[in-house]
Amino acid sequence: LAKTTQPISMDSYEGQEVNITCSHNNIATNDYITxxxxxxxxxxxxxxxxxxxxxTNEVASLFIPADRKSSTLSLPRVSLSDTAVYYxxxxxxxxxxxxxxxxxxxLFVKA
Amino acid sequence: GAGVSQSPSNKVTEKGKDVELRxxxxxxxxxxxxxxxxxxxxxxxxxxxxxNSAPDKSGLPSDRFSAERTGGSVSxxxxxxxxxxxxxxxxxxxxxxxxxxxxxxxxxxRLTVL
Numbered sequence: 001l002a003k004t005t006q007p008i009s010m011d012s013y014e015g016q017e018v019n020i021t022c023s024h025n026n027i028a029t030n031d032y033i034t035x036x037x038x039x040x041x042x043x044x045x046x047x048x049x050x051x052x053x054x055x056t057n058e059v060a061s062l063f064i065p066a067d068r069k070s071s072t073l074s075l076p077r078v079s080l081s082d083t084a085v086y087y088x089x090x091x092x093x094x095x096x097x098x099x100x101x102x103x104x105x106x107l108f109v110k111a
Numbered sequence: 112g113a114g115v116s117q118s119p120s121n122k123v124t125e126k127g128k129d130v131e132l133r134x135x136x137x138x139x140x141x142x143x144x145x146x147x148x149x150x151x152x153x154x155x156x157x158x159x160x161x162x163n164s165a166p167d168k169s170g171l172p173s174d175r176f177s178a179e180r181t182g183g184s185v186s187x188x189x190x191x192x193x194x195x196x197x198x199x200x201x202x203x204x205x206x207x208x209x210x211x212x213x214x215x216x217x218x219x220x221r222l223t224v225l
Contacts (some may be wrong), residue, residue: 034213034221036214042216042218042219043115043202043204043216043217043218043219044154044202044214044216045216046213046214046215050212085153087153087154100156101146101153101155101156102153103152103153103156104153
């Protein structure tokens with residue numbers, strides 16, 4: 001049962017801002033929204049997490065509307081090294097404490 | 112401090128053999144996850160351990176798969192009578208308390224079943 005929906009892939013050019021939107025219509029009240037980045041042959045690594053409104057760190061920004069049914073990861077001025085798969089996660093509304101990774105969004109950054 | 116470690120990094124086995132994959136989580140992390148990732152695919156949840164609670168095994172694909180976590184630390188994922196479709200990268204992650212806590216991933220074990 002899919003918890004999140006993301007675009008399968010996106011293309012961009014160096015220096016552009018990239019926005020990846022994730023839908024999570026069944027997000028539960030207690031769920032946080034977390035994004036991970038995965039490079040080939042590596043495990044995913046945490047990028048950013050938020051509950052509502054906007055969160056910004058040194059890597060990215062996360063925009064969450066009031067209804068929390070979607071979220072947008074924003075990567076400013078991407079470089080070739082940002083080519084990776086990006087995963088959006090929310091908690092499992094069926095209870096328990098695990099989180100479910102979807103298929104992710106494969107971002108290609110071109111020169 | 113040390114991150115999540117997994118061993119072996121690569122494992123090649125013959126169809127029908129049993130394999131054991133090991134995960135050493137970050138010290139003090141109560142939650143431990145196993146995932147499977149086939150080539151070019153997303154992560155498939157397998158099993159989740161949280162403290163002393165009964166593990167969530169809902170992602171194990173068949174009864175050939177099992178996992179245990181001894182002393183709330185090291186975990187072993189066992190695959191019996193391996194099949195070619197078991198070939199994948201098996202990733203382990205740990206987090207401080209589980210749920211929305213940041214998961215820290217190990218480098219994975221690449222399993223190839225011939």
